[in-house]
Amino acid sequence: MKNLIGILALAVLLSSCGNSSGGGDKKSKNVSLTAAGATFPLPFYNLAIKNYSSNTGTLLTYGGVGSGGGIRSLTDKVVDFGATDAFLSDDKEAEMPAEIVHIPTCIGAVVIAYSLPGVEDLNLSNENLQDIFLGRITNWNDSKLKETNPGIELPDLAVTVVHRSDGSGTTYIFSDFMSKISSEWERVVGRGKSLKWPVGLGGKGNPGVAGTIKQTAGAIGYIGSEFAFAQKIPVAQVENSAGKYVTPSLESISAAAQGEIPVDTKVMLTCSSDPDAYPISGFTWLILYKEQAYDGRSKVQAEETLKFLSWIIEKDAQALAQQVNYAPLPEKTVAQARKILGSVVFDGQPIVQ
Amino acid sequence: MYSLTSGAIPVFKEFGLRFIVSSEWNPTEGREDYGALPFIVGTVLTSVIAIILCFPLAFSTSLFIGEYYRGTRMASITGTMVDMLAGIPSIVYGLWGFYVLRPMIVAFGWSAQGFSIFTAGVVLAIMIIPYATSITTEIIKMVSNDLKEAAYSLGATRREVIFSVIIPNARSGIFTSYILAFGRALGETMAVTMLIGNSNIVPKGIFQSGNTMASVIANQFGEADGLKLSALVAIGLLLFVITGIINGIGKLIIKKYSV
Numbered sequence: 001m002k003n004l005i006g007i008l009a010l011a012v013l014l015s016s017c018g019n020s021s022g023g024g025d026k027k028s029k030n031v032s033l034t035a036a037g038a039t040f041p042l043p044f045y046n047l048a049i050k051n052y053s054s055n056t057g058t059l060l061t062y063g064g065v066g067s068g069g070g071i072r073s074l075t076d077k078v079v080d081f082g083a084t085d086a087f088l089s090d091d092k093e094a095e096m097p098a099e100i101v102h103i104p105t106c107i108g109a110v111v112i113a114y115s116l117p118g119v120e121d122l123n124l125s126n127e128n129l130q131d132i133f134l135g136r137i138t139n140w141n142d143s144k145l146k147e148t149n150p151g152i153e154l155p156d157l158a159v160t161v162v163h164r165s166d167g168s169g170t171t172y173i174f175s176d177f178m179s180k181i182s183s184e185w186e187r188v189v190g191r192g193k194s195l196k197w198p199v200g201l202g203g204k205g206n207p208g209v210a211g212t213i214k215q216t217a218g219a220i221g222y223i224g225s226e227f228a229f230a231q232k233i234p235v236a237q238v239e240n241s242a243g244k245y246v247t248p249s250l251e252s253i254s255a256a257a258q259g260e261i262p263v264d265t266k267v268m269l270t271c272s273s274d275p276d277a278y279p280i281s282g283f284t285w286l287i288l289y290k291e292q293a294y295d296g297r298s299k300v301q302a303e304e305t306l307k308f309l310s311w312i313i314e315k316d317a318q319a320l321a322q323q324v325n326y327a328p329l330p331e332k333t334v335a336q337a338r339k340i341l342g343s344v345v346f347d348g349q350p351i352v353q
Numbered sequence: 354m355y356s357l358t359s360g361a362i363p364v365f366k367e368f369g370l371r372f373i374v375s376s377e378w379n380p381t382e383g384r385e386d387y388g389a390l391p392f393i394v395g396t397v398l399t400s401v402i403a404i405i406l407c408f409p410l411a412f413s414t415s416l417f418i419g420e421y422y423r424g425t426r427m428a429s430i431t432g433t434m435v436d437m438l439a440g441i442p443s444i445v446y447g448l449w450g451f452y453v454l455r456p457m458i459v460a461f462g463w464s465a466q467g468f469s470i471f472t473a474g475v476v477l478a479i480m481i482i483p484y485a486t487s488i489t490t491e492i493i494k495m496v497s498n499d500l501k502e503a504a505y506s507l508g509a510t511r512r513e514v515i516f517s518v519i520i521p522n523a524r525s526g527i528f529t530s531y532i533l534a535f536g537r538a539l540g541e542t543m544a545v546t547m548l549i550g551n552s553n554i555v556p557k558g559i560f561q562s563g564n565t566m567a568s569v570i571a572n573q574f575g576e577a578d579g580l581k582l583s584a585l586v587a588i589g590l591l592l593f594v595i596t597g598i599i600n601g602i603g604k605l606i607i608k609k610y611s612v
Contacts, residue, residue, distance in 0.1 A: 039575075068582075160465070167380070169576075190382075192380055195381055201552060212466075
């Protein structure tokens, strides 16, 4: 085993040397960073990491194992930083071996996708959503749906609810929104990464849910916005807290973060008070230990970690986020994230100046 | 085995035996309640459907290859093709079920969306055919020629030879091959996940959606922690125990009937 690690280390060393000799001004670094966690922002992280690695020569690997897995990996200290779609509650944070900080990286949303032959425009009020997902509206020609969609010919078709079968941050954001708009939902179902669904079928991952919806006439379900935008799946307009029906778009999702954000950025953006905001939006975070000197980590390792995190919240990386259909962080939030990164220390000394 | 048991302890401490018989599965934080019954029922139902559907297909194929057309080109081609079924990745079976079988079930009007215990069972049946067929074929081939020739010389027809000589002689071996196939059906994950509908409830009929043990573990493991993680590990342990019990029953039956 020791030999194997030695050979691997040598291979990494050699390959990084090879890179640097070609690049000229690029410094040869033997630092490699590992991270693991949420799958919701995976397309963004993959693109960002690919860009970052080719520009700086730092080797970075990200494992999309799910938020729960990311938190576990950070607890076990096998990664430099983790990623999660739902912030850690104060109780959960107290269970971690040391103090951690949350860095928001981008904003995603959950969209309501549907498959109704002949219907291209669909408005859903908060009451509609509650009734559909609690299994009370069972047919598309329900009078309550007709009320919110005047002038649209709704077919006589059974409603099939499709939800995620795997635990997911997408489900968390969706259920958080549902709990905010419906006290009954909060009482009966609640919020979580996976739920006890009153009705419906489960599909695995965004592709599973999207595929099931596409194949079943009369189906409705929720999908991560980045997937829906990339696949051009028809999505419903959802009523926000100002009573407006909002189409999900990068602008309306970004608007959700315009309100007051607490200093530690630990907040759900669902039901934002902004009148133009799409109501089912949420941050996704990277998490790391506030004190970076643990388990004999070198200072270089800590510096490289912080360098990447400082890069991902800034303009260049945020532009990449938009390329893969995530809404960028507003300027105000970036400033807050910078401040949080400034509080991360190595042996008590701040790392980012 | 040890890690399965130790991982499952917290959930058994919390719920006791209720974990096995309760049909409540609520992973929402703060009101967590875990019962494995929906998954146990789903697993057993899909596997039983699979083995029932698999038996006539696999057994007739075995007789074709091992007895009727034994040693011919036709038999070897059929045998190779059946064996090749075992090499197809389960996700491909899942996709076939999703795009071909599911619309058929909907067209028959058996289920509104086509996601059901039965759909998963049919795909499982096809998946386990090669396991049942190839071993049964070998066992049938192994029945001694002397016995068969003796039967023919007494004026037995082919059907009489099959039912009175081959099957009684190969009984325990044939049974073993179906136990093996059943074990495969119990543990299959990916194809089942794609077709069963993943509703964590005890199904009311075979055309309702449900979930299986292997499928719920694969689905929920990534985001699980705490009690939920323990519940999933406990389901793994139960699956292990069920597979053990079925193998045990199989062994008993073989012992009782073997000559």
